[in-house]
Amino acid sequence: MNVPLLDLSYQHQPIQQDIASAISRVVDSNAFILGAEVSKLEKQIADYCGVGSAIGVSSGTDALLVSLMAIGVGPGDEVITTPYTFIATVGCIARLGAKPVFVDIDPVTYNIDPEKIEEKITSKTKAILPVHLYGQCADSASILSTAKKHNLYVVEDAAQAIGAQYHDGRKAGNLGDLGCFSFFPTKNLGCFGDGGMVVTNHPELDERVRVLRVHGSKPKYYHKLIGGNFRLDSLQAAVLNVKFPCLEDWNHQRRENALRYEALFKEKCLTQAQKIQLPQAVYSSSKVPNYHTYNQFVIRVSNRDALREYLREKGIGTEVYYPIPLHFQQCFHYLGHKEGDFPEAEIAAKNTLALPIFPGLKPEQQEYVVQQIKTFFAG
Numbered sequence: 001m002n003v004p005l006l007d008l009s010y011q012h013q014p015i016q017q018d019i020a021s022a023i024s025r026v027v028d029s030n031a032f033i034l035g036a037e038v039s040k041l042e043k044q045i046a047d048y049c050g051v052g053s054a055i056g057v058s059s060g061t062d063a064l065l066v067s068l069m070a071i072g073v074g075p076g077d078e079v080i081t082t083p084y085t086f087i088a089t090v091g092c093i094a095r096l097g098a099k100p101v102f103v104d105i106d107p108v109t110y111n112i113d114p115e116k117i118e119e120k121i122t123s124k125t126k127a128i129l130p131v132h133l134y135g136q137c138a139d140s141a142s143i144l145s146t147a148k149k150h151n152l153y154v155v156e157d158a159a160q161a162i163g164a165q166y167h168d169g170r171k172a173g174n175l176g177d178l179g180c181f182s183f184f185p186t187k188n189l190g191c192f193g194d195g196g197m198v199v200t201n202h203p204e205l206d207e208r209v210r211v212l213r214v215h216g217s218k219p220k221y222y223h224k225l226i227g228g229n230f231r232l233d234s235l236q237a238a239v240l241n242v243k244f245p246c247l248e249d250w251n252h253q254r255r256e257n258a259l260r261y262e263a264l265f266k267e268k269c270l271t272q273a274q275k276i277q278l279p280q281a282v283y284s285s286s287k288v289p290n291y292h293t294y295n296q297f298v299i300r301v302s303n304r305d306a307l308r309e310y311l312r313e314k315g316i317g318t319e320v321y322y323p324i325p326l327h328f329q330q331c332f333h334y335l336g337h338k339e340g341d342f343p344e345a346e347i348a349a350k351n352t353l354a355l356p357i358f359p360g361l362k363p364e365q366q367e368y369v370v371q372q373i374k375t376f377f378a379g
């Protein structure tokens with residue numbers, strides 16, 4: 001049996017005709033930059049997230065970059081974030097000349113540990129940049145109260161978390177001052193190339209992001225700010241407008257698949273005997289757990305690399321997110337970190353493994369995955 005890590009054809013086949021007509025409409029219009037498709041998508045995403053406005057941008061990376069630009073992050077500033085994330089989160093801080101200040105992660109959620117943030121705040125701290133990793137919101141109540149106390153901005157990296165909800169019911173993107181989404185094809189809502197979105201409840205930040213998106217231009221050819229070309233293509237927005245109505249169903253399917261894995265792992269006694277740690281949707285004081293949208297279903301195992309190789313031989317696709325924590329990356333050597341600085345991130349990088357979880361994954365395929373894991377540990 002073959003079980004890829006991700007197969008997008010299940011998402012696209014049923015809506016293929018609608019996508020093709022949407023693309024044709026844009027081609028026939030000869031209008032390719034921003035326009036009605038982008039405005040329509042912005043309105044839908046803003047309503048969906050429960051925020052005041054949304055601004056379509058060129059990628060998740062540019063969503064982060066333009067958000068940090070909008071709050072004025074620059075040389076001399078510090079931005080607090082996690083070392084256990086995709087490079088883009090931290091790259092954007094450094095590209096603006098600011099200093100990334102890392103805080104270790106919580107070992108259960110893999111998100112920034114809110115208890116360890118306050119000790120890293122200095123007079124230079126400008127913002128906190130939590131990541132809602134794998135589709136589960138970071139502990140936002142705690143992060144926001146720390147931010148409020150010290151008068152800091154909160155920019156959410158919600159690239160992996162569209163539709164995720166914090167346990168109080170608020171959606172990812174609607175927790176901080178600015179929320180950043182990615183429509184990279186592997187995300188829960190993906191386009192046919194690169195795309196992203198910034199969401200916010202602050203009209204003045206909305207205005208700044210909109211102006212920065214078009215080279216700081218307002219009116220045309222008059223520039224008070226230096227921006228960039230951070231625009232979302234009409235074609236990508238048209239594809240996303242067809243896909244967006246399916247998002248809730250796809251997220252639901254991911255959650256169903258997660259439940260099925262949990263049942264299978266328990267049935268085969270793998271969680272106790274082999275000490276496999278399954279992903280956990282957490283809650284703090286509230287009774288309702290976070291609404292986890294499982295962009296990735298990430299387990300923890302002791303002999304991760306051997307298991308991964310074994311599963312590959314058995315036709316099962318897996319991935320490691322992320323094998324090298326960012327404080328060990330060569331490009332961040334100048335920050336002067338050493339082994340042991342962020343132990344939870346370092347351990348997670350060694351023993352976590354993402355299993356296939358995509359909508360359309362079949363129960364037989366999940367049974368096969370869990371059976372192969374069991375066989376690996378039995379041998």
Ligand SMILES: *Cc1c(COP(=O)(O)O)cnc(C)c1O
Pocket residue numbers: 059060061062085086088089131157159160181182183184194195196
């Ligand atoms: C995908 C991703 C990004 C970057 O998004 P792009 O659209 O690929 O630029 C940023 N942060 C995280 C956590 C991501 O997973």
